[in-house]
Amino acid sequence: MAGSANRFVSVDYEIFGDVQGVFFRQHTYDLACQIGAVGWVMNTAKGTVKGRVQGTLRQVEHMKQFLAHRGSPMSKITKYEFTNDKELVNLDYNKFSITAGDW
Template sequence: ASGAAMAEGEGLISVDYEVFGKVQGVFFRKYTQGEAKGLGLVGWVQNTSHGTVQGRIQGPTARVQELQEWLRKVGSPQSRISRAEFSNEKKIAALEYKDFQILK
């Protein structure tokens, strides 16, 4: 089966994330948005007042897991990720966002 067909067959999930390390001022949000859109995911990303980046990802389970791995290990070129934490993972019937946005 093609990748798209396989993605259709699996359930959608929603997960919240927070990334710690040197992740502000290094275009982390822009790269996260680009990565998410490339994977066909929706949700949002924003800087926090305590120097981390947080957000929510929604989409097919396997694609969400790919972005989680990216948030854990890759990030933007100048970033230095110490860790990524994920919470509130749950199955959803439909996507709650139209696209993946950078919030202020």
């Protein structure tokens, strides 16, 4: 990506497995804040966790590795999906947040 140093990326995600009731959202929030990524995370009615993360390519790749392979200490990730990868000129969010679930 030529000129990507001044660009941001965005990706949507959904994480499957034992990811609710195990502080998955909190650990996701903590890591995003620590590395400076922005976006959101929430529980879904079907027992998954989904959200969007935005930042530099390095920040987003770091979050994707966490979401797909690490999660919270008590979580068990069985499947993950990343969709809507795109490059951004400006971020859509100014912080990372835990939002209410889609009940």
